[in-house]
Amino acid sequence: xxxxxxxxxxxxxxxxxxxxxxxxxxxxxxxxxxxxxxxxxxxxxxxxxxxxxxxxxxxxxxxxxxxxxxxxxxxxxxxxxxxxxxxxxxxxxxxxxxxxxxxxxxxxxxxxxxxxxxxxxxxxxxxxxxxxxxxxxxxxxxxxxxxxxxxxxxxxxxxxxxxxxxxxxxxxxxxxxxxxxxxxxxxxxxxxxxxxxxxxxxxxxxxxxxxxxxxxxxxxxxxxxxxxxxxxxxxxxxxxxxxxxxxxxxxxxxxxxxxxxxxxxxxxxxxxxxxxxxxxxxxxxxxxxxxxxxxxxxxxxxxxxxxxxxxxxxxxxxx
Amino acid sequence: xxxxxxxxxxxxxxxxxxxxxxxxxxxxxxxxxxxxxxxxxxxxxxxxxxxxxxxxxxxxxxxxxxxxxxxxxxxxxxxxxxxxxxxxxxxxxxxxxxxxxxxxxxxxxxxxxxxxxxxxxxxxxxxxxxxxxxxxxxxxxxxxxxxxxxxxxxxxxxxxxxxxxxxxxxxxxxxxxxxxxxxxxxxxxxxxxxxxxxxxxxxxxxxxxxxxxxxxxxxxxxxxxxxxxxxxxxxxxxxxxxxxxxxxxxxxxxxxxxxxxxxxxxxxxxxxxxxxxxxxxxxxxxxxxxxxxxxxxxxxxxxxxxxxxxxxxxxxxxxxxxxx
Ligand SMILES: Cc1ncc(C[n+]2csc(CCOP(=O)(O)OP(=O)(O)O)c2C)c(N)n1
Ligand SMILES: [Mg+2]
Numbered sequence: 001x002x003x004x005x006x007x008x009x010x011x012x013x014x015x016x017x018x019x020x021x022x023x024x025x026x027x028x029x030x031x032x033x034x035x036x037x038x039x040x041x042x043x044x045x046x047x048x049x050x051x052x053x054x055x056x057x058x059x060x061x062x063x064x065x066x067x068x069x070x071x072x073x074x075x076x077x078x079x080x081x082x083x084x085x086x087x088x089x090x091x092x093x094x095x096x097x098x099x100x101x102x103x104x105x106x107x108x109x110x111x112x113x114x115x116x117x118x119x120x121x122x123x124x125x126x127x128x129x130x131x132x133x134x135x136x137x138x139x140x141x142x143x144x145x146x147x148x149x150x151x152x153x154x155x156x157x158x159x160x161x162x163x164x165x166x167x168x169x170x171x172x173x174x175x176x177x178x179x180x181x182x183x184x185x186x187x188x189x190x191x192x193x194x195x196x197x198x199x200x201x202x203x204x205x206x207x208x209x210x211x212x213x214x215x216x217x218x219x220x221x222x223x224x225x226x227x228x229x230x231x232x233x234x235x236x237x238x239x240x241x242x243x244x245x246x247x248x249x250x251x252x253x254x255x256x257x258x259x260x261x262x263x264x265x266x267x268x269x270x271x272x273x274x275x276x277x278x279x280x281x282x283x284x285x286x287x288x289x290x291x292x293x294x295x296x297x298x299x300x301x302x303x304x305x306x307x308x309x310x311x312x313x314x315x316x317x318x319x
Numbered sequence: 320x321x322x323x324x325x326x327x328x329x330x331x332x333x334x335x336x337x338x339x340x341x342x343x344x345x346x347x348x349x350x351x352x353x354x355x356x357x358x359x360x361x362x363x364x365x366x367x368x369x370x371x372x373x374x375x376x377x378x379x380x381x382x383x384x385x386x387x388x389x390x391x392x393x394x395x396x397x398x399x400x401x402x403x404x405x406x407x408x409x410x411x412x413x414x415x416x417x418x419x420x421x422x423x424x425x426x427x428x429x430x431x432x433x434x435x436x437x438x439x440x441x442x443x444x445x446x447x448x449x450x451x452x453x454x455x456x457x458x459x460x461x462x463x464x465x466x467x468x469x470x471x472x473x474x475x476x477x478x479x480x481x482x483x484x485x486x487x488x489x490x491x492x493x494x495x496x497x498x499x500x501x502x503x504x505x506x507x508x509x510x511x512x513x514x515x516x517x518x519x520x521x522x523x524x525x526x527x528x529x530x531x532x533x534x535x536x537x538x539x540x541x542x543x544x545x546x547x548x549x550x551x552x553x554x555x556x557x558x559x560x561x562x563x564x565x566x567x568x569x570x571x572x573x574x575x576x577x578x579x580x581x582x583x584x585x586x587x588x589x590x591x592x593x594x595x596x597x598x599x600x601x602x603x604x605x606x607x608x609x610x611x612x613x614x615x616x617x618x619x620x621x622x623x624x625x626x627x628x629x630x631x632x633x634x635x636x637x638x639x640x641x642x643x
Contacts, residue, residue, distance in 0.1 A: 094620030
């Protein structure tokens, strides 16, 4: 469970891949190549820290934000870009935005656009693992905006009362669209709600990839041992607007954004690696160049990819 | 008269209603400070304050139920649910609560509520943001269902919906928000249940509503160039339904096509045809047709979405077919 220097370098690579991907996706969306991109820049430590230690048989269900989980779990960069362009060469073949793609072999279950509706779904996947006698754990990702929906309360309660093998994972970036957390969420604490359902819970620095990794590993171990769900709340911040469709960040101040940028998860790990003597700046820069090439190739692949043929629209309504 | 968009016309209707009637208040997600995804509620919070223009948590059950509850005690809420696709998250409050109170209580309780939702495809938003679900609502007695096709109607129908003592489902087509046209000044209402004769013609009746009205008008224009005169009827509201206007038109033309954006099966087109067959069977010179979407979810990529929206192109063929 403890991370070797090699592991840390792997984490760094994954973080940087997401960052470079996010930058490019944001740029392309703003340039009008595709519409409405929900950037996850600034939140990279969460997908990387959560997914790094998972088995491919462990399931993840994600939200509309941050394609980092897909990248970390092994969906090729080019396929994800193709998804943003709604081209055929992606797992949804252009039928639905890429973030809710399914890749069961990678443990990626589908998702849903309805904020919070993922929580009962993920709970069901965990229930089935129990019934099927499998050791698989499910990670249910959701944003702070989800916790005021009935689906959150009903889903978490069901998981808790049945002691299911699931991790309820809240990415608290303090805003749901234009709505600040304190204006929407009574009691002021998300994690207190989990405690209300009797769940062990952890409040984690979501910009510290190692802390996210370790908390997830503890939660996954508990779930696998049959001890039931854990609730993790990670504090983080999105650096970009809710989406590229329209700026609504009225209540976010420039100082707030700057203070979170100073907590960049990638610079933090980079500094750690160099200071501990695990890597040189040159080595890490070389990783960056490599990643930038991977991202550029991904974009090229997507640009060149065809749209699905019209008949595809009529297929798979039923299996 | 002023030239403005469908979204601006809706915004003006809100402003007039809120100004004239202190019982009116507006609630929804991202509608206050931000002014709503389609800018329909833009500026209202600054003008009328946070007590009457409420930004709410993402709690569709709570806000729908609360709007119904507020209506029960004499308020006139206008609730925005950003996309009709989201109504599933609060459906019980709509069809079991809002729709039933008048009947249950022998009219002692009423729910003067407007629920505004965006519907329709054409922008590449995918399966959860593009559906046309109007038929669901028409199947629930107790709900009125309104679907404006033009800026002027958007304003007049919304003001009528706000005045109505019943729960009104007000479906706005997201492809129409930016469409501009002349809109009368000040307060006026367009009565619910009164269809609009958008074009007169002797050969074929095309019944449509919402985003399909522009398609029908375009097809009618193309057909006219081929010597086929279509009458285009915009229903404006599905409940109440202007059955008389439909029947009168079919009695004149003898041919009926219903054109809607929603999927074919279980669509409201079936209801229109059933009513016409029941009341005006002897006037029909050809079997009535529905031209509507294939029974698929709405895909995301524009070329695939175009398959779902193929109704636009098939309408003209249907017009040619029905007269031949
Ligand atoms: C049930 C439901 N209501 C409203 C929306 C519209 N919506 C999409 S994202 C979003 C904000 C979600 O905020 P949060 O859960 O904090 O995630 P974040 O965007 O901050 O990552 C809203 C309101 C939706 N998709 N589903
Ligand atoms: Mg959030």
